[in-house]
Amino acid sequence: MLQPAAPTAATSRPRLLLLEADPELGMLLDAESFSRARASLTTTSAPLTTGPWEVGRLRDASPANAGLLILSGVVAREVALAGDVSSELLGAGDLIRPWADGETRLVEADVRWNVLATGRVALLDSSFMARAAAYPGVAAMLMERIEARAHRLATVKAIAQLTRVDERLVAVIRHFCERWGRVTGDGILLPLCLSHRMLGELVGARRPSVSTAAAALERAGRLIRRPDGTWLVRDDETVPRPAPDSVAQRRRLLAV
Structure with a gap:
């Protein structure tokens, strides 16, 4: 779980080159800009371990931050409403703002986070976003990630409408x-x-x-x-089929 650090450990989290950890974020940059952005866009990361994720204990949680970028692992966001629970699975490339779940809403719902597969997240704080402003292509790719998540949510919603x-x-x-x-x-x-x-x-x-x-x-x-x-x-080609002899034998038994 992403645990809060001690007040004296402000610089203890490991730093990473974000475009090295997630090169796709720089795909809209030319080679020279990518090289500069790779050196400039550093941030901190933190591990995710399986089990409940206490996002309310996040140090550095602030509306000024763009959010947490999942670099690896799988996280379930669970929304409990009127006794029922709806879940969403999130993974590498998803940008999340878990601290926004505490906002007051007309519909009362409880949001829980659960790590299903170990991984790592990067904190895109205000300092990072100020440096990223020099590279609009990176911001565009982050927006693309948000749109991709919305598309996946719409697909799961459509699946939930199937009758069977x-x-x-x-x-x-x-x-x-x-x-x-x-x-x-x-x-x-x-x-x-x-x-x-x-x-x-x-x-x-x-x-x-x-x-x-x-x-x-x-x-x-x-x-x-x-x-x-x-x-x-399995699809139709990989679903096991009965051997011809067993089918013939069963037909003979049924005919008796």
């Missing part, structure tokens, strides 16, 4: 595989341990409904939860 829970599960796993998946000979592997409860929070379904749908999908060979909690999604 099993189709929601397949769709949301495929959606996450576009970002975190790995192609294997058996299908596409999503290396995230997502429980039935969390999948329900992602697709707008109760856990028992998710468990029932997931069991049916596993019997059909379309979606497999592996022993380590990760997920394997």
Whole structure:
């Protein structure tokens, strides 16, 4: 978890060259500007460890900061409202402002953060943003990250509107595989341990409904939860088919 530092440790956090950690932020810069920005745009970083993330304890939290840029790892933002929970998964490249969750709203909701996979975040504070002003291309890429997050949220919202829970599960796993998946000979592997409860929070379904749908999908060979909690999604080409002999034998048995 990102823990508050002692008052005497103001400079103890490791510094990093942001464009070295995230080169895509400089893709709109020419070679000379990229070289200058790489040396100029330094900031501090902090680790993320699995478990609840107490963002309220963040040192340096300020509305003047652009936010935290996730460099690696996966974080769940969970919104609890009227007894139900809706979740959003965030990863490398996402720009977040977790300290803004405490603002007063007409709809009372409790926001929690949970680190699912270890990683690191960079603090884009006011000093960093002042130096970044000399490189408009970097600011444009940060805006692109915000827009990309909005698009992903809209996609998950659309998935949650699908009538059948099993189709929601397949769709949301495929959606996450576009970002975190790995192609294997058996299908596409999503290396995230997502429980039935969390999948329900992602697709707008109760856990028992998710468990029932997931069991049916596993019997059909379309979606497999592996022993380590990760997920394997299969398309029509990778779904196992019965051997011809077994099919013929079953037909003979049925004909008797």
